[in-house]
Amino acid sequence: MKVADKAKARKAVFKRAKGKCEYCGMQLSLATMTLDHYYPRHLGGGNNRANLKCACTDCNNRKGPMHPFHWEKAMELRA
Numbered sequence: 001m002k003v004a005d006k007a008k009a010r011k012a013v014f015k016r017a018k019g020k021c022e023y024c025g026m027q028l029s030l031a032t033m034t035l036d037h038y039y040p041r042h043l044g045g046g047n048n049r050a051n052l053k054c055a056c057t058d059c060n061n062r063k064g065p066m067h068p069f070h071w072e073k074a075m076e077l078r079a
């Protein structure tokens with residue numbers, strides 16, 4: 001993905017998420033948000049916006065390359 005495209009995707013995803021982490025709901029800014037691949041690249045997840053989530057660094061680090069199914073389970077346990 002080109003840098004310009006990435007910046008565009010960042011903004012679009014940020015807007016869609018209303019500036020909040022889509023996992024824990026923390027309010028973020030464009031500077032603090034990270035783009036998370038919901039389906040990790042190695043599981044065939046692409047750079048399409050449907051697969052990109054607005055996430056805080058914490059959630060992104062915790063999720064890492066986890067399969068979404070396991071991640072959802074981990075989230076349930078945390079809630």
Ligand SMILES: [Zn+2]
Binds near residue numbers: 025057
């Ligand atoms: Zn979060």
